[in-house]
Amino acid sequence: MSLLQAHNLGVTYPGQASPALQHVSLQLGEGDLVVALGPSGCGKSTLLGVLAGFIAPSEGSVSFDGQPVVAPGVERAVVFQHDALLPWLNVADNVAFGLKLQGVDKARRQQVVADTLQLVGLADVGRKYTWQLSGGMRQRVGIARAIASQSKILLMDEPFGALDAFTREQMQQLLLSVWQHAGRGIFLITHDIEEALFLATELVLMSPGPGRIVQRLRPGFSQRYRDGEDVRAIKSDPAFIALREQLLRSLFAQRQAEAA
Amino acid sequence: MSANEHILTRVPDTLPASQRARRPLSPTQWSLISIGSITLLWWAITASSLVPALFLPPPGDVLAKFGTLVSSGYMDATLQQHLWASLQRIVLALLAAVAVGIPLGIAIGTYPRVRHLLDPLIEFYRPLPPLAYLPLIVIWFGIGELSKVLLIFLAILAPVLIATAHGVGSVSLVRQQAALSLGASRGQLLRYVILPGALPDILTGIRIGLGAGWSTLVAAELIAATRGLGFMIQSAAQFLVTDVVVLGIIVIALVAFALELGLRRLQRRLTPWHGQTH
Numbered sequence: 001m002s003l004l005q006a007h008n009l010g011v012t013y014p015g016q017a018s019p020a021l022q023h024v025s026l027q028l029g030e031g032d033l034v035v036a037l038g039p040s041g042c043g044k045s046t047l048l049g050v051l052a053g054f055i056a057p058s059e060g061s062v063s064f065d066g067q068p069v070v071a072p073g074v075e076r077a078v079v080f081q082h083d084a085l086l087p088w089l090n091v092a093d094n095v096a097f098g099l100k101l102q103g104v105d106k107a108r109r110q111q112v113v114a115d116t117l118q119l120v121g122l123a124d125v126g127r128k129y130t131w132q133l134s135g136g137m138r139q140r141v142g143i144a145r146a147i148a149s150q151s152k153i154l155l156m157d158e159p160f161g162a163l164d165a166f167t168r169e170q171m172q173q174l175l176l177s178v179w180q181h182a183g184r185g186i187f188l189i190t191h192d193i194e195e196a197l198f199l200a201t202e203l204v205l206m207s208p209g210p211g212r213i214v215q216r217l218r219p220g221f222s223q224r225y226r227d228g229e230d231v232r233a234i235k236s237d238p239a240f241i242a243l244r245e246q247l248l249r250s251l252f253a254q255r256q257a258e259a260a
Numbered sequence: 261m262s263a264n265e266h267i268l269t270r271v272p273d274t275l276p277a278s279q280r281a282r283r284p285l286s287p288t289q290w291s292l293i294s295i296g297s298i299t300l301l302w303w304a305i306t307a308s309s310l311v312p313a314l315f316l317p318p319p320g321d322v323l324a325k326f327g328t329l330v331s332s333g334y335m336d337a338t339l340q341q342h343l344w345a346s347l348q349r350i351v352l353a354l355l356a357a358v359a360v361g362i363p364l365g366i367a368i369g370t371y372p373r374v375r376h377l378l379d380p381l382i383e384f385y386r387p388l389p390p391l392a393y394l395p396l397i398v399i400w401f402g403i404g405e406l407s408k409v410l411l412i413f414l415a416i417l418a419p420v421l422i423a424t425a426h427g428v429g430s431v432s433l434v435r436q437q438a439a440l441s442l443g444a445s446r447g448q449l450l451r452y453v454i455l456p457g458a459l460p461d462i463l464t465g466i467r468i469g470l471g472a473g474w475s476t477l478v479a480a481e482l483i484a485a486t487r488g489l490g491f492m493i494q495s496a497a498q499f500l501v502t503d504v505v506v507l508g509i510i511v512i513a514l515v516a517f518a519l520e521l522g523l524r525r526l527q528r529r530l531t532p533w534h535g536q537t538h
Contacts, residue, residue, distance in 0.1 A: 054437055074443030084438035087533035088456045097452070098442035131536040149442045 002027035003065055003185055004051065004076070004153055010059030011046050011211075019210040020046045024060075026204060026213075028153060028185045033222060035200035036189045039251065043211020044189040045157065051187060052078050052155050065152075074102065077151035079142045081158045085130040091141050092117070092126035098149025116148040119181055120174060136167035140174065147182050156188040160195065169231065172198055176225055193247050197221060197240060198231070205247060207254045215250060219243060317503040322510070325503040334504055335495050337487045343511065345487035349405070349480065350473050353412035357420050357469060362462060365424025366450070369458070375425065386418040390479045403484040411483075415476040416469035423465020427458030460534040463527040467520060474516045 004027065011021040021043040028034050036044040049055035051062055053072040062069040064076065072078075077098065085094050093100075095116055096109045104112075117123050120140040130138055139159055146154050159175075160168045172195060179186055190196050196203050197219050205215040221234050234240060285293075299319060305311055306318035313321065329339040337345075367374045385393070390411050401407045431454050439453045481490030489508050496504035527534070 052437070052441055054440075072437065072440035074441075076441060078438055078441040080434045080438060082434075083432050084434045086435065086453065086456070087536070088459075088531070097439070101439075101443045101445075101448050101452070129533065131533050145442070151442075155441070 002029040002032075004028040004062070004069075004187070005064075006047075006051060006060065006062045008060035009047070009050055009057045009062070011043070011050060011055060012058045019058075021050070021057075022210040022212045024211075024213055028187050030152075030183065030185050031201075033179055033186045033188065033199055033201045034204065035196040035202070036187070036204050036206055037191070037193060037196035037200075037247070038189075038206030038211075039191060039208065039255070041208040041211070042206040043208065044206050046211060047206075048078075048155055048157050048187070048189050052076055074098065074150055075152040077146035077149050077154055079139075079146045079154055079156045079159050081161045082135070082138070085138060085141055085145070087129060087131050090127050090129050091122065091133070094130060094141055095126075095144045095148045097145060098151070102150060112148050116144045119147070119178060120144045134167075135163050136171060139163065139171060143175070143178060147178065147184070151184065153185040153187065156186060158190055159188065161190070161192075168192075168195070173225070173231055175199065176222055179222075180226055193244055193251075194235060197243055197247070198225070198235060205250065207251075209258055214254065215247075217243075314500060314502055317506060322503050322506050325507050329504070329507065334492060334501075335486075337492075339492075339507075339511070342487055342489050342492045342508075343515065345485075345491075346477055346481070346489040346512075347515070349409050349412055349488065350470075350477065353409045353473055354416055354466070354470060356409070356413050357416035357473075358466065361417050361420030361465070361469075362424050365421045365462075365465075366428050366454070366458075368421065368425040369428025370454075382418060382421060385414065390415060390476045391482075394479055394482065398483055407483050408480040408485065411480040412473045412476050415472040416466075419469040419472060420462070420465045423461045423468070424458060427461025427465075428454055430461070431457035460527065460531045463523065463531065467523050467527075470519060470523065471516065474512060477512070 006024060006026050009021055009024040010019055012019040024043070024047060026034060036047060038044050046055060050057050051069070053062075053069050053076070056070070064073070069076075078084075086097065089097065092110075092113050095113045099109045099112060113126065114123070117126055120143055122137065122140050122144065125133065125137065130141060133141070142159070143154075160171045163171060175186075176199065188199060198221050200219050201222060203217050203219055204213045205217075206212065207214045219240075221237075221240060224234055225231060302316070303319050306313065306316055317325075326339070328334075331338070333339065333341070364378070368378055369375075393414075394411060397407050397410055401410060435457065436449060436453055439449055444452065477488070478490035478493060481488040482494065485491040489512050493505050493508035496502075496508065
């Protein structure tokens with residue numbers, strides 16, 4: 001059953017001729033991990049903004065659990081690339097922030113925070129401040145914060161875009177194990193083809209001018225990871241590489257068509 | 261071709277003697293050097309009788325005057341009483357400026373309409389020298405404490421307002437959006453995200469404002485004062501009691517510097533994240 005439904009979305013920013021987003025529809029269910037992949041300017045950030053309720057669509061509509069989405073809401077937690085944590089709170093208080101806003105009592109908050117930090121592998125840094133952590137650890141805190149809140153789905157805005165390649169791969173695996181344990185639907189945007197292929201249950205390829213979906217596929221590699229297969233084995237699988245090349249070609253073809 | 265040819269630089273096994281003995285000076289030591297040099301220069305000029313004591317009293321005389329002022333006072337009040345009178349005015353004005361400036365600054369930083377409305381007023385009075393509108397304040401509010409505090413208040417208000425508005429306006433949008441998606445109401449957003457985010461700027465505004473407040477003190481105490489460091493300096497100037505003038509200047513500088521150091525420490529304690537790279 002799909003929780004989040006976007007129907008025929010269109011966004012045109014004031015003063016811009018070409019729509020940032022056009023005719024975009026998608027659905028996100030409880031166990032889904034939908035990844036929007038595309039180059040800069042393809043409208044993926046706009047799409048995430050609309051799903052989060054930060055941007056009002058010019059056309060179409062978004063609904064969550066049958067209710068129209070018109071504003072940010074606690075059931076749709078957003079994880080950003082960086083700078084979204086609160087530096088004046090320590091890690092535990094950052095993770096507890098969403099629950100505190102909802103008025104959840106302290107004992108319950110502490111329990112959830114301990115469980116969530118354990119889940120993202122940060123059990124022993126709860127008292128540190130976010131600016132004392134590495135980039136990868138800060139992103140774990142961001143993910144923990146979104147999970148600890150009473151969210152039903154996570155919207156992730158290039159969450160690993162600022163990390164080095166090594167940390168990024170670790171974080172991808174962490175995300176899959178968190179996704180498995182927490183059982184939330186995830187919508188993630190990225191410009192990293194490997195990341196999209198590895199994570200997605202459904203991958204939507206987007207293209208700019210106007211921002212739209214040009215291809216949808218179901219790679220299924222994340223399921224293989226969940227079934228216990230090694231990450232390097234998956235990423236070096238000929239099927240994986242073939243899909244990667246096909247996507248890359250399709251992206252280049254789009255770009256050339258545009259330039260012509 | 262020797263094997264070491266590709267090594268561009270080598271660390272010498274021993275440092276040259278000139279570098280070995282020298283230890284870098286601490287910031288405080290550098291500051292002490294400048295203070296010491298100025299005092300020495302001051303002493304040298306007065307000791308050589310180049311300048312009459314009427315124009316520049318020797319450091320020793322000023323120090324002696326300090327003792328006299330503390331025990332028997334000047335113009336019917338001891339130095340402590342003058343200092344206390346001035347401090348009361350400054351602190352009262354500061355509290356009022358914070359109480360008015362922070363909420364108003366938040367409103368300016370949050371609502372463009374409020375900014376457009378108030379911006380011309382603030383920019384109108386901000387560059388005016390306090391002495392220029394002093395007569396108006398006296399005509400409107402009389403010669404009591406209110407006028408004195410009001411003048412200092414106006415000097416502190418502008419920096420606090422502007423810094424708060426700037427701080428509120430520059431709180432990361434992503435942080436605010438993240439908080440909204442975690443279910444924050446507008447009030448919670450202000451309390452838990454915007455205000456703490458603006459705090460480093462607000463504290464900087466208060467520091468700058470306090471400096472402006474001190475520099476308005478003498479003008480404020482032109483208004484029929486009988487006590488206060490500014491009043492003390494002015495009366496001493498009228499009778500050419502130069503050592504009291506110099507002493508008053510030094511006391512103001514020291515007290516203002518002590519407050520500034522206290523605020524800097526407070527800023528480091530309250531906002532340890534400020535200036536950390538993310």
